[in-house]
Structure formats: C-alpha cells, structure tokens
Amino acid sequence: MLDALTSFFLVVGGLFALIGSIGLARLPDLFMRLHGPTKATTLGVGGILIASMLHFSCRTGGLSLHELLVALFLLITAPASAHLVARSMLHLRGGSGGILDAAAVGSQRCKPPERKAE
Amino acid sequence: MLNVAALIALACIAVALLLSFWRLVRGPSLPDRILALDTMYINTVALLVLFGIYQGLTVFFEAALVIALVGFVGTVALCKYLLRGDIIE
Amino acid sequence: MKRWLPQPLASLSLWGVWLLLGNTLAPGQILLGLLLALALPLFTVRFWPDRPRLRRPLKIPAYILMLLWDITVANLTVARLILGPADRLRPAFILLPLDLRHDFAIVVLANTISLTPGTVSADISPDRRSLLIHALDVEDADQTVAMIKHRYERPLQEIFEC
Numbered sequence: 001m002l003d004a005l006t007s008f009f010l011v012v013g014g015l016f017a018l019i020g021s022i023g024l025a026r027l028p029d030l031f032m033r034l035h036g037p038t039k040a041t042t043l044g045v046g047g048i049l050i051a052s053m054l055h056f057s058c059r060t061g062g063l064s065l066h067e068l069l070v071a072l073f074l075l076i077t078a079p080a081s082a083h084l085v086a087r088s089m090l091h092l093r094g095g096s097g098g099i100l101d102a103a104a105v106g107s108q109r110c111k112p113p114e115r116k117a118e
Numbered sequence: 119m120l121n122v123a124a125l126i127a128l129a130c131i132a133v134a135l136l137l138s139f140w141r142l143v144r145g146p147s148l149p150d151r152i153l154a155l156d157t158m159y160i161n162t163v164a165l166l167v168l169f170g171i172y173q174g175l176t177v178f179f180e181a182a183l184v185i186a187l188v189g190f191v192g193t194v195a196l197c198k199y200l201l202r203g204d205i206i207e
Numbered sequence: 208m209k210r211w212l213p214q215p216l217a218s219l220s221l222w223g224v225w226l227l228l229g230n231t232l233a234p235g236q237i238l239l240g241l242l243l244a245l246a247l248p249l250f251t252v253r254f255w256p257d258r259p260r261l262r263r264p265l266k267i268p269a270y271i272l273m274l275l276w277d278i279t280v281a282n283l284t285v286a287r288l289i290l291g292p293a294d295r296l297r298p299a300f301i302l303l304p305l306d307l308r309h310d311f312a313i314v315v316l317a318n319t320i321s322l323t324p325g326t327v328s329a330d331i332s333p334d335r336r337s338l339l340i341h342a343l344d345v346e347d348a349d350q351t352v353a354m355i356k357h358r359y360e361r362p363l364q365e366i367f368e369c
Contacts, residue, residue, distance in 0.1 A: 081197070085152055
C-alpha cells in the first residue's frame with residue numbers, strides 16, 4: 001500500500017518536472033517560459049521529495065522529515081529567481097518604466113515591450 | 119513496483135534535463151539561458167533524491183541540499199550581473 | 208522578554224530547521240538547536256531595522272494550507288496550458304495596485320503570486336505602490352486583479368499590521 005503511494009508520488013513528480021521543462025523548451029516568449037519552471041518543476045520536485053519522505057520513513061522505522069527542508073527552500077527560492085530573471089529580461093529590453101507608465105495611464109492590460117530581432 | 123516507478127521518474131527527469139539543455143544551447147537571450155540553468159539545477163535536485171530512493175541510500179540527500187543552496191545563489195549572481203553589470207556592489 | 212527573545216517566530220523556525228537538518232530528535236541536538244535558535248536572533252536583530260509586526264499570527268497556518276492547495280491547482284492549470292496549443296494562449300502584463308505597505312508583506316504577496324495559477328510577479332514600481340505581474344493566459348485582467356486582491360492580499364493584510 002505504502003509502496004503504491006510512494007510510486008504514485010514518484011511518477012507524478014517526474015511527470016510534472018517533465019512538463020515544466022517542456023514548457024521551457026516549447027513556449028515562444030521568455031515571459032511565458034518563466035511559468036513552466038517556477039510552478040511545474042517546483043511541484044515535480046515536491047512530489048519526489050514526498051515520495052522520498054514516505055519511502056525512508058517506512059524503511060528506517062523512524063520519521064524522515066529532512067526532505068521538508070529542501071521542499072521549503074525550493075518553494076521560497078523559486079519565485080525569487082523567477083522574479084530576478086524577469087527583471088533582467090525587462091532590463092535588457094529597455095527597462096520596465098515604459099510598461100509601468102503605460103499600464104498606469106491606460107487600461108490595466110498592456111503589451112509587452114518590443115522583442116529584439118532574434 | 120517501486121523500482122519501475124523510480125525508473126519511469128528517472129526517465130522523465132532525464133528528458134526534462136535534455137529539454138532544458140536544449141534551451142540552454144539555443145538561447146536566444148541571456149535570461150533564457152539563466153532560466154534554463156535554473157531549471158537544470160532544480161531537476162538535478164530531483165534526480166539526486168530519486169537516485170537515493172532507487173539505491174536505497176540517504177547519502178545523496180546532503181548533495182541535493184547543497185545543490186539547491188548553491189544553484190539559487192548562482193542564479194541570483196548571474197541575474198545581478200545582467201542587471202547591474204557587477205555582482206558585488 | 209523583548210530583549211532576550213527579539214524574534215520568537217524566527218527562533219522557533221531556526222530550531223525547527225536545525226532539527227530537520229540533523230533529522231534527529233536526540234536530546235543533545237534539541238539542546239544545541241535551542242541554544243543556536245536563542246543566540247542567532249540576538250546577533251542578527253540589528254540587520255532587521257524595520258521588522259514586520261504580526262497582528263494575527265494564528266492565521267498563518269490557514270494561509271499556508273490555502274497556499275499549498277492553490278499551488279497544486281496552479282500546477283494542473285499550468286500543465287494544461289503548457290501542453291495545449293501555444294498560439295491560443297493570451298499572455299499579458301497586468302498592473303496590480305498594492306494596498307499592502309510593508310516591504311515584507313509585499314514580498315510574501317509577490318512570492319504567492321509567482322506560485323499560483325498562471326501569474327509571475329515581474330517588477331515593482333519605484334514608489335512600491337503597484338506590482339507588475341505577467342500572466343500566461345488572461346481572459347479578463349480586472350477579474351484577475353480582483354481575485355488576487357480578494358484571495359491573497361486581504362488575508363495578508365489581516366496577518367500583518369499595515
């Protein structure tokens with residue numbers, strides 16, 4: 001029973017990590033690509049860590065909770081690094097001032113800055 | 119059953135790493151590459167934990183923790199360099 | 208009390224992290240962790256000149272549980288969007304006016320936004336009154352803003368004294 005649960009979390013975790021990377025590889029724009037790694041990959045690693053927690057808890061008898069530490073750390077750092085990548089992209093495209101101004105004046109929906117020729 | 123599940127998950131992570139590596143090579147911009155590296159280190163954490171389960175060893179856990187810590191610092195340093203042209207201000 | 212235990216929550220989390228790191232409940236480790244958890248905030252309190260004050264710390268667990276649930280839902284949503292046809296996505300930048308004033312509360316809100324359905328926080332305006340977020344698939348920007356304000360900003364406002 002516990003084995004089945006562990007296997008379930010393993011496969012789900014692996015699949016989500018894969019989906020995150022598929023998003024990274026196939027979406028057309030950097031800001032869209034950000035969504036894959038920040039969300040799907042985090043849950044993917046989370047699922048594998050839960051599986052590891054279950055597996056080692058039942059194998060060694062005692063509770064094995066130090067995987068929580070990695071999960072907690074990734075949950076805190078993933079948004080921070082996504083935010084930094086987004087900011088450096090905005091910086092490369094000429095700063096976010098334009099978007100902020102346009103959005104403040106007009107409607108709340110606005111276009112991303114021009115993409116450089118690739 | 120557990121071994122089969124671990125193998126499936128290992129295959130998924132391996133493909134995920136390859137896809138991220140493709141994005142790392144292809145770019146096109148520097149933030150794209152940083153994002154690819156970021157994804158790769160998170161996937162490596164998953165890979166190490168998975169390998170630990172597969173082998174039944176807990177020694178890989180510390181390595182996973184260290185990679186999670188160092189990878190984040192690396193991403194921050196690279197982004198900081200792009201934003202300010204300097205890492206230490 | 209205030210002098211010797213400046214940050215009770217930080218001490219508690221440090222203690223927890225120490226015990227998790229050792230993955231043990233041996234009495235020696237508990238004692239050593241307690242010692243470190245009491246000593247570290249005393250030395251680092253100077254680096255936090257403007258500490259957030261918690262008004263209702265009891266609401267934190269409810270917020271975290273809601274966040275974990277939303278993260279799971281967010282992942283299913285994003286997985287569907289990623290695997291679906293890419294040209295049907297409607298990405299957009301949205302400006303979210305902030306009611307939160309404290310820096311720490313804004314950081315928590317930005318992290319929450321990044322982890323929940325289809326939105327990533329990208330930048331903050333220089334006057335710290337609005338947050339620029341990028342959404343993967345927007346139907347109605349006003350509705351997204353209203354949802355974030357209602358679901359995440361209000362509980363944070365209740366937790367932090369703003």
